Amino acid sequence: MELVLHINGKNVTVNVATDEMLLHTLRSLGYFSVRCGCDTTNCGLCTVWVDDEITLSCAYPTFRAPGHKITTLEGLQEEASLLADCLASEGADQCGFCTTGMMMSAIALKRRNPNASDDEIREYLIGNLCRCTGYASQLRGVRKFLKGGL
Amino acid sequence: MLAFLKVLQPKTVEEAFEMATKNKTAPMLAGGCWLRLGRRTWPAVIDMAGLDLRYVREEDNEFVIGAMATQGDVERFEPLKQFCGGVVVSGVKEILGVQFRNMATMGGSVASKFGFSDIIPALLAVHADVVTFKGGRMSIQDYMNYRERDILVEIRIPNNPVPVAIEALRISRGDFPYLTGSIRRDGRQYEVYIGTRPGAPQLATQASSVLSEKGMDGIAEAAQLASEELVYQKNSHASKEYRVEMVKSMVRRLVKEVAQ
Numbered sequence: 001m002e003l004v005l006h007i008n009g010k011n012v013t014v015n016v017a018t019d020e021m022l023l024h025t026l027r028s029l030g031y032f033s034v035r036c037g038c039d040t041t042n043c044g045l046c047t048v049w050v051d052d053e054i055t056l057s058c059a060y061p062t063f064r065a066p067g068h069k070i071t072t073l074e075g076l077q078e079e080a081s082l083l084a085d086c087l088a089s090e091g092a093d094q095c096g097f098c099t100t101g102m103m104m105s106a107i108a109l110k111r112r113n114p115n116a117s118d119d120e121i122r123e124y125l126i127g128n129l130c131r132c133t134g135y136a137s138q139l140r141g142v143r144k145f146l147k148g149g150l
Numbered sequence: 151m152l153a154f155l156k157v158l159q160p161k162t163v164e165e166a167f168e169m170a171t172k173n174k175t176a177p178m179l180a181g182g183c184w185l186r187l188g189r190r191t192w193p194a195v196i197d198m199a200g201l202d203l204r205y206v207r208e209e210d211n212e213f214v215i216g217a218m219a220t221q222g223d224v225e226r227f228e229p230l231k232q233f234c235g236g237v238v239v240s241g242v243k244e245i246l247g248v249q250f251r252n253m254a255t256m257g258g259s260v261a262s263k264f265g266f267s268d269i270i271p272a273l274l275a276v277h278a279d280v281v282t283f284k285g286g287r288m289s290i291q292d293y294m295n296y297r298e299r300d301i302l303v304e305i306r307i308p309n310n311p312v313p314v315a316i317e318a319l320r321i322s323r324g325d326f327p328y329l330t331g332s333i334r335r336d337g338r339q340y341e342v343y344i345g346t347r348p349g350a351p352q353l354a355t356q357a358s359s360v361l362s363e364k365g366m367d368g369i370a371e372a373a374q375l376a377s378e379e380l381v382y383q384k385n386s387h388a389s390k391e392y393r394v395e396m397v398k399s400m401v402r403r404l405v406k407e408v409a410q
Contacts, residue, residue, distance in 0.1 A: 019153050039186075044249060054248055105247075126247045126248070128247065
């Protein structure tokens with residue numbers, strides 16, 4: 001089916017299979033910040049924003065996307081750059097595979113509640129599995145990001 | 151994976167019901183989070199997103215939750231945070247991560263009648279009703295045994311605050327629970343519901359009767375009865391024996407919470 005998607009402020013026409021999920025559509029379009037991990041809504045690697053709400057693109061059928069605003073990390077470069085510095089300065093980068101999904105969650109949190117408590121930060125990070133760091137460094141990094149950076 | 155060959159996109163509940171009747175094997179696609187866990191390729195799915203059922207509101211002294219409202223919508227609805235100590239919100243807040251709850255719908259969570267549901271024990275305790283297209287309005291307790299192929303339209307919760315408490319026991323945060331429970335105290339009457347045994351939540355009738363009769367004096371007896379009168383089994387999350395022991399402690403904690 002042919003669909004017009006609104007991704008990072010631009011309209012993009014795509015041809016997709018009926019049961020294609022947004023994750024695979026985005027990757028086929030070159031949005032490689034959106035990663036495929038578990039592909040069963042558990043790991044958070046595929047997190048994007050749909051109408052500014054963090055969403056697991058692995059379970060979001062592409063046919064539902066027209067008419068909605070899709071945002072990937074590629075569309076949030078300024079905030080992503082600051083957050084990346086904060087995470088790196090706190091040693092939260094490690095293997096980096098989970099980082100892009102986690103950044104989508106952290107930036108969404110900042111927009112929703114820039115004064116989020118540590119518990120609220122944890123709440124937003126729970127959906128992004130990381131097997132390197134134990135989350136302590138990410139908590140520090142996101143805390144720093146919410147306070148405006150380095 | 152979620153694989154299907156055709157998507158049916160009804161615009162009204164009537165149309166959805168017609169499609170569901172004609173396509174008996176087609177699953178209804180709400181949030182799609184649980185269907186992802188299957189391995190089947192479906193000939194068709196019925197997409198519920200076009201039915202305009204995404205709402206959470208207060209109406210005629212009831213909270214009304216549309217079937218397509220997400221768990222996140224419920225979690226963020228201020229009046230529900232205050233209702234019965236926020237028990238309905240607590241019932242969704244522990245489910246995986248924020249992004250999952252932004253997708254998983256209340257209709258999908260209830261209609262699936264999963265044994266591991268966090269939200270069904272909470273809805274049982276607040277005496278929620280379910281409205282379906284064909285069957286009309288019924289208590290959620292009746293809905294748990296309702297087997298018709300029907301469209302869940304909305305959940306209605308009477309705004310009648312009474313002491314209720316829920317608990318979900320997990321091996322770790324973000325995991326599926328291995329035991330869930332809820333309790334309601336309405337004057338001297340108690341109702342105890344136990345889920346994830348791993349079967350669907352069920353009323354522990356004998357435990358409830360003992361508590362209604364003896365109050366706090368019946369707490370140990372009720373805990374024991376709750377562990378005996380329902381069927382407990384093992385699965386990948388807990389053994390039968392572990393569940394049987396844990397339910398006793400859980401019932402004691404729940405009773406103390408609503409007795410305060």
